[in-house]
Amino acid sequence: MTHRSQATDVLPETFKRLVALNSHIGREADEHGVDHRVLELVKTRASQVNGCGYCTDLHAHDALAAGVTQRQLNVLAAWRETELFSEQERAALALAEAMSRLSQTQEVADDVWDTAAKAFTDEQLAVVVWAAGLIQTFNAINVAIHRPLPAER
DSSP: OOOOOOHHHHSHHHHHHHHHHHHHHHHHHHHHTOOHHHHHHHHHHHHHHHTOHHHHHHHHHHHHHHTOOHHHHHTGGGGGGOSOSOHHHHHHHHHHHHHHTHHHHSSOOHHHHHHHHHHSOHHHHHHHHHHHHHHHHHHHHHHHTTOOOOSOO
């Protein structure tokens, strides 16, 4: 693999602002009653879809810490085929996948949006949308720079 400069290190203040936005979204989740398990499932699944090993590893670890079960993580790529996820988790996962595939679809289908809108309040849905949107940015940067996995998590 070709060595690439680490944009996160070259412009550290910009990276810190993204990390700060992620923290802010976490505080908004707390304020509006969005379970952090939902956010970590969204981040993990979007990272899988986007092929970001760094973020998949990071958010799977964070998902476990937030209370997601190992079994849920084991089947996350096939979540629709299981009964292991709540209505909110399923709505958030479908939305995250749709947002991760915009380059192919150019839309988030109305049924996906409507299901999420029924599962969350407006504020909660906004938190999920922001979390799913921000992870897309982290995924794109990390894939572009071939960000390596840490030796251990």
